[in-house]
């Protein structure tokens with residue numbers, strides 16, 4: 144029987160014919176072809192998703208619950224993300240930053256960065272633009288995913304304008320090597336049994352949180368993120384590499 148890979152996609156574009164989403168779907172197709180696995184995809188975009196903005200109450204950090212979750216699709220999105228093996232986050236560049244739709248997702252998931260809640264999942268970043276600002280968006284999303292504990296297997300930056308606007312197939316051809324590289328990464332770690340390495344930033348963040356939560360042990364009953372860190376059992380690990388190794392060995 145074929146192995147199954149669950150992929151979660153969020154593209155922060157409201158365009159029905161979104162370049163970001165077209166690339167994300169081409170990536171899913173490439174992963175399916177390259178890995179020979181049965182791919183199950185949960186696909187969300189700024190167009191098809193109801194997502195409210197963060198209201199800034201900070202209750203998610205303290206109580207571990209977002210008061211907005213019952214009012215939109217975020218409960219479902221969180222469940223799908225937790226169930227996924229691989230997470231793809233794509234955003235168009237809107238003046239050298241992520242789109243408003245992508246920022247809403249980042250804000251609503253920010254408290255998960257305090258507990259590295261998506262530890263060990265594989266991740267790919269997609270940034271698209273007319274031609275500039277790609278690095279700001281891809282670096283930001285990569286950093287966000289690092290803090291979530293997601294292991295990056297690739298960054299895809301696609302410009303739609305060189306001397307003139309490119310057709311869809313020209314854009315896809317320009318990033319074909321990257322798509323293949325990402326699919327290989329997913330295959331390697333999700334199916335072939337290789338153990339991935341965390342980034343240097345993840346190692347630093349893990350040590351910093353281990354120190355912080357150790358000092359806050361007495362607040363486990365009062366603060367959800369302290370409780371969660373202990374529940375994850377992270378304090379019994381010195382290094383993030385050991386957490387990832389244990390996870391992949393199992």
Ligand SMILES: Cc1cc2nc3c(=O)[nH]c(=O)nc-3n(C[C@H](O)[C@H](O)[C@H](O)COP(=O)(O)O)c2cc1C
Pocket residue numbers: 156157158160161162163164234235236237238239271272273274275276303
């Ligand atoms: C509000 C807005 C701001 C944008 N800012 C930039 C920019 O700073 N640099 C750039 O090269 N393209 C910029 N673009 C172009 C988009 O990044 C580009 O068309 C992108 O591929 C659209 O992705 P989508 O089809 O998935 O929505 C901007 C587009 C919009 C609507």
